[in-house]
Amino acid sequence: MLKKTAKAKRVCLDGDWSMSGVAERFSFLAKQLNTLAEPQPSEELQSCEASGLPEIDLSGINALDACGCQLLALFISNLRRCGKTPRITNIPDTFRSKIHLLGFDREFNLSY
Amino acid sequence: MISKEFCMTQPDLNNNNIDLNQFNQVFFEECAEHLAEMERILVSLPDEGPDEEQLNAIFRAAHSIKGGAGIFGFQDMTVVTHVLESLLDRMRSHEIAFSTIMVDLFLEAGDVISMQLAGHRDGAFVRQEAIDQIRCKLQQVIDAGSVAARAEIAFSADSAAQPDSTAAGRACQCYELEFTPDPDIFKRGVRLESLFAELEELGELTVTAEIPVTPEFSTFDPEICTSCWQLTLVTTASEADIRDIFEFVADADQLKVHIVPENIDNNLHSAALEAPATAGLQENLTQDATCITGSDIVDTAIGRRTYDKNELAPAAYGRRTSEAESSIRVGVTKVDQLINQVGELVITQLMLAQTAASLDPVLYENLHRSLLQLERNTRDLQQSVMSMRLVPISIVFSRFPRMVRELSSKLGKQVELKTVGDTTELDKGLIEKITDPLTHLVRNCMDHALESPEARIAAGKDRCGMITLRASQVGGRIVIDVIDDGAGLNRDRILSKAVERGIPVSDSMSDEEVWQLIFAPGFSTAEVVTDISGRGVGMDVVLRNVQSMSGRVNISSEPGKGTRVTISLPLTLAILDGLSVAVGEEKFIIPLNSIVESLQPTTESLKTVNGRNVVHVRGEYIPIIALYELFNMDALVKDPEKGILILIDVEGEKAALLVDALLDEHQVVIKSIETNYRKVDGTAGATILGDGRVALILDVNSLFQMRKRKNNNSG
Numbered sequence: 001m002l003k004k005t006a007k008a009k010r011v012c013l014d015g016d017w018s019m020s021g022v023a024e025r026f027s028f029l030a031k032q033l034n035t036l037a038e039p040q041p042s043e044e045l046q047s048c049e050a051s052g053l054p055e056i057d058l059s060g061i062n063a064l065d066a067c068g069c070q071l072l073a074l075f076i077s078n079l080r081r082c083g084k085t086p087r088i089t090n091i092p093d094t095f096r097s098k099i100h101l102l103g104f105d106r107e108f109n110l111s112y
Numbered sequence: 113m114i115s116k117e118f119c120m121t122q123p124d125l126n127n128n129n130i131d132l133n134q135f136n137q138v139f140f141e142e143c144a145e146h147l148a149e150m151e152r153i154l155v156s157l158p159d160e161g162p163d164e165e166q167l168n169a170i171f172r173a174a175h176s177i178k179g180g181a182g183i184f185g186f187q188d189m190t191v192v193t194h195v196l197e198s199l200l201d202r203m204r205s206h207e208i209a210f211s212t213i214m215v216d217l218f219l220e221a222g223d224v225i226s227m228q229l230a231g232h233r234d235g236a237f238v239r240q241e242a243i244d245q246i247r248c249k250l251q252q253v254i255d256a257g258s259v260a261a262r263a264e265i266a267f268s269a270d271s272a273a274q275p276d277s278t279a280a281g282r283a284c285q286c287y288e289l290e291f292t293p294d295p296d297i298f299k300r301g302v303r304l305e306s307l308f309a310e311l312e313e314l315g316e317l318t319v320t321a322e323i324p325v326t327p328e329f330s331t332f333d334p335e336i337c338t339s340c341w342q343l344t345l346v347t348t349a350s351e352a353d354i355r356d357i358f359e360f361v362a363d364a365d366q367l368k369v370h371i372v373p374e375n376i377d378n379n380l381h382s383a384a385l386e387a388p389a390t391a392g393l394q395e396n397l398t399q400d401a402t403c404i405t406g407s408d409i410v411d412t413a414i415g416r417r418t419y420d421k422n423e424l425a426p427a428a429y430g431r432r433t434s435e436a437e438s439s440i441r442v443g444v445t446k447v448d449q450l451i452n453q454v455g456e457l458v459i460t461q462l463m464l465a466q467t468a469a470s471l472d473p474v475l476y477e478n479l480h481r482s483l484l485q486l487e488r489n490t491r492d493l494q495q496s497v498m499s500m501r502l503v504p505i506s507i508v509f510s511r512f513p514r515m516v517r518e519l520s521s522k523l524g525k526q527v528e529l530k531t532v533g534d535t536t537e538l539d540k541g542l543i544e545k546i547t548d549p550l551t552h553l554v555r556n557c558m559d560h561a562l563e564s565p566e567a568r569i570a571a572g573k574d575r576c577g578m579i580t581l582r583a584s585q586v587g588g589r590i591v592i593d594v595i596d597d598g599a600g601l602n603r604d605r606i607l608s609k610a611v612e613r614g615i616p617v618s619d620s621m622s623d624e625e626v627w628q629l630i631f632a633p634g635f636s637t638a639e640v641v642t643d644i645s646g647r648g649v650g651m652d653v654v655l656r657n658v659q660s661m662s663g664r665v666n667i668s669s670e671p672g673k674g675t676r677v678t679i680s681l682p683l684t685l686a687i688l689d690g691l692s693v694a695v696g697e698e699k700f701i702i703p704l705n706s707i708v709e710s711l712q713p714t715t716e717s718l719k720t721v722n723g724r725n726v727v728h729v730r731g732e733y734i735p736i737i738a739l740y741e742l743f744n745m746d747a748l749v750k751d752p753e754k755g756i757l758i759l760i761d762v763e764g765e766k767a768a769l770l771v772d773a774l775l776d777e778h779q780v781v782i783k784s785i786e787t788n789y790r791k792v793d794g795t796a797g798a799t800i801l802g803d804g805r806v807a808l809i810l811d812v813n814s815l816f817q818m819r820k821r822k823n824n825n826s827g
Contacts, residue, residue: 019298022334033329065305067298070323071334078329101308103319103341 009036011086014060017068025068029075037082054079059090066102073107085109138441139184140233146173147222147229148510154215154222155513161210170218171200177225182360185301189228192243195250196221198356199257208257217253219514221246284315286372287354289343293366295336302361308343310357315347444540447500454490454497455781461490462802498687502537505583505592508547509534512554512581519558526565526576527558536583538590542681545661546592549654553594553677554579556651561598561675571672573597585683592679601627601669609635627667628764631655659762659813662688662705688799690780692807693758693771695739696747699807701780701799702769706812708759710774713752724823727757727768734759737819738770742794748772762812767819769810782809794818 011032015021036054056072072088079086088108091099099108150173153166162170174197181189196218202208224246231238294300311317320342327338345354351369358367461483468476468483509531516529538546562568562577569575580595603626610617610629617629629635633652658665662682669675682688682705690701717728718736725736736757740747749755749772757768780799785792785808796811 019301019335026332026334030330065298065303066321066339067335067337069321070337070339073321073323073339074326074329074332077323077326081326098305101305101312101319103308103321103343107321107323 010055010057011036012057012060013072014062016063017061017072018063018065019067021063022067022071026071029071033075033078036079036084036086054084054086056086056088057090058088058095059092061092061095064095064098069099069102069104069107073104076107076109136184136232137443139180139186140229141441143177143180143189143225143229146177147226148507149173150222151219151514152510154218155517157215159212161212164204167200167204167210171197171204174200179360182302183300185303186228186232187303187306188243189225189232192221192224192228192247192250194356195247195254198353199250199254202254202257208254214253217246217249221250284346284348287343287345287347287351288370288372289345289354290340290368290370291343291358291362291366292340293337293362295338297337297361298335304341307357307361311343311345311354314349314353314357315345318344442500444501447497451497451501454494455783458490458494458781459800459802461486463804466802494687498539498683499537501540502683503540503543504534505536505538505543505590506531506534507543508550509581509583511547511551515551515554516558516579519555523558524564525558525562527562528576528578530578530580531582532580533583536585536590538583538681539683542590542661545657546679546681549657549679550581550592550594552651552654554581557594557596557598557675561596561600563599567599571599586680590681590683592681594677594679595674597674600671600673600675601630601667602671606630623669624667627669630667631665662703664705688780688782688809689777690799690809691758691777692775692801693756693769694773694775695743695771696745698743698745699775699801699805700739700771701778701807701809702758702760703796703809703812704777706760706762708761708766710756710758712755713757715753718752725752727752729759729768732766734766734768735819736768736770737815740770742815742818742822760812760815762816765816767816769815780807780809 013025015025017025056076061068076086076088088110091110096110099105099110150170153162153170153173157166174193178190178193178197181187181193199208199214203210203214224242227236227238227242230236293302293304297304308317308319321339322342323339325338332338347354351371354369355367465483465487468479471479473480512531513529516527519525520527557579562579563571563573565575568577578597580593582593582595584591603623606626606629607617607619607621610632613632613635615629615632615635617626630651631654635651655665658679658681664680666678666680667675668678688701689704691704691707693700693702711727711729713727719726719728719733721733725738726733727736728734736752738747738750738752739745740750749770752770755770755772756774757770758774759766759768778799778801780801782797783799785795785798788798792808794811794814795808796814797809798806799809801807
């Protein structure tokens with residue numbers, strides 16, 4: 001699920017990100033946090049900076065609720081704490097509106 | 113939007129490895145009870161409307177259904193109950209006055225909720241349009257009532273001093289909400305998106321989620337809610353409406369509602385200042401922003417949650433009577449299992465008794481005494497356990513007031529329904545089966561038996577007809593009477609209809625025999641077939657259903673005075689009084705209630721008619737059914753003259769069963785032979801006798817059919 005590129009690290013999320021699935025996804029996210037929070041070599045850091053931010057791809061998720069949103073928001077918040085502000089990409093439309101309704105746009109750094 | 117959001121949602125709690133079905137079952141049962149209670153009250157309301165206690169009780173039922181549905185994740189069921197509850201709440205607070213049309217509306221709402229319940233419980237089809245329609249109708253009443261209330265306030269002399277608390281009379285208000293839910297809100301399966309969607313329906317909503325403290329990720333429990341929400345809502349709805357949405361989700365201290373002051377100045381401020389009922393609110397309104405906390409609510413008695421906190425209040429949510437507190441809810445399967453096990457114990461006790469019977473009573477005196485004690489204890493235990501399956505017949509009777517009410521209106525008749533002996537208890541299995549026959553009988557009374565008000569007055573009767581449902585226990589049986597004070601059965605018309613249908617009749621037939629003719633399939637004396645009755649497809653079904661419960665139906669009628677249909681049922685289907693008989697090496701049990709007599713025929717009484725053996729008993733020729741022939745067995749006695757004939761009678765059909773010998777009278781525990789082996793024609797089950805052998809219990813009706821088939825095949 002984790003794809004490393006020369007320029008940026010990309011986390012592709014899939015499956016159930018609702019209350020019924022978060023327990024299973026949690027350990028995966030914890031691992032990704034450790035990986036993404038590792039200090040980068042200076043040349044790679046520069047290219048990361050040039051290319052932008054770590055990317056969290058939501059195209060594969062099939063369920064999302066307030067519980068899942070909270071977990072993702074915490075994941076992002078912990079990344080920020082390590083100086084890595086991620087970018088959320090490929091949000092399916094249905095989940096984009098749900099994130100908005102649940103008020104997590106700011107946590108996810110989404111704009112409309 | 114809300115209907116899509118709520119459409120037949122399934123509980124979201126399945127992830128906790130808890131078998132939710134058992135909890136759902138409890139909800140389904142409680143919901144059905146609340147609906148029944150609501151209906152019972154609604155149909156019994158006087159014309160002037162409900163008194164305070166009745167209104168509270170209806171509200172409590174709706175409130176409990178909504179609460180349960182929310183807790184168990186059946187969000188779609190909260191849609192109708194929410195609007196219903198809102199309307200009832202406004203009626204409780206005298207914002208909306210009662211009108212008779214509301215009874216029909218509430219009954220309709222109950223039907224829709226029942227439909228939703230059946231959808232979840234049984235997978236039955238749910239008509240979404242019915243849900244939308246009733247929701248819309250209820251909302252219209254709320255809106256109309258609100259407008260009326262506002263008009264009333266406007267016309268009152270001191271209207272300026274009254275706060276207009278209705279949505280229709282309120283300008284847009286801006287509310288700021290701080291929502292800090294329970295940490296276990298996710299685990300409870302609460303869907304916040306549904307909650308916010310409902311809020312969004314009230315007006316313009318902005319939501320911002322915040323995680324006040326970012327916990328260490330590695331130690332974080334993802335199922336715990338650490339978020340809080342800031343919401344801004346611009347709406348004409350009242351604060352109570354907003355709080356209603358959070359009712360089962362947030363305690364009062366978990367939801368703070370601030371009213372943005374500009375809007376107060378524009379609209380509510382002046383009215384609210386002078387309102388005595390909102391004196392507590394006044395101080396807050398003068399501040400920059402009004403913050404109504406949980407404690408304010410308690411003080412000012414606003415909203416339902418406060419009311420619910422007082423468990424002693426008449427309509428408090430969750431209030432339980434002392435009776436309810438002293439009972440527990442147990443699944444029927446568990447009770448049946450217990451009954452079955454006690455049945456086994458009875459059989460074991462019988463085996464012991466039979467073995468001990470061969471032992472010297474002097475030498476084994478103590479053993480015999482102990483076995484007698486065991487027998488008494490076992491019987492007591494069996495009776496106690498059997499009583500657990502007994503439920504009051506009021507469960508069935510309670511459905512009729514509404515039916516009578518609706519049919520009276522449809523038929524233009526005035527009918528009063530009286531129920532007697534509502535607490536009479538009957539086996540749960542019988543209760544389920546007796547409902548349809550009773551329904552049919554009451555419909556018949558309404559449609560045919562009771563006359564129109566004009567005809568009744570002309571006959572010197574009260575214009576209002578009377579139907580009485582009476583239940584009582586007589587010996588080991590339950591007797592249910594359906595009595596009407598209508599025109600009574602018309603003997604001549606029944607006889608002429610019988611002739612038309614080719615049923616053999618004679619003028620010398622007794623009234624009882626004539627009344628039995630109406631049980632013939634397709635028999636109807638109704639001149640007009642209505643959608644209520646008159647097609648003649650009912651009474652034979654009534655009889656068949658009652659007979660399938662080992663019951664009997666009798667009719668008595670008097671011209672001009674009315675008719676009484678009496679149904680007699682056994683107390684339970686699990687135990688049967690029977691006579692054991694021997695045929696060859698086998699033993700059979702014949703239900704005592706079908707036995708007329710037993711006799712040893714004389715040579716003169718035995719005849720042959722069309723090649724079939726019959727016995728002549730008191731002027732009647734009764735066909736002989738040889739059990740050994742029917743079951744293809746060897747028998748010690750094949751000549752009727754040397755055996756015993758047992759005369760059986762089921763609803764007028766008679767036969768004489770040929771057996772080798774009569775053995776004993778027993779109270780036997782019925783075991784399903786189908787469950788353990790397969791269906792055996794001519795039997796209603798099996799039992800285990802004291803010697804450990806299995807004896808088949810004969811189904812007398814089925815024996816008649818077997819004999820007819822055999823005769824047809826041979827003839």
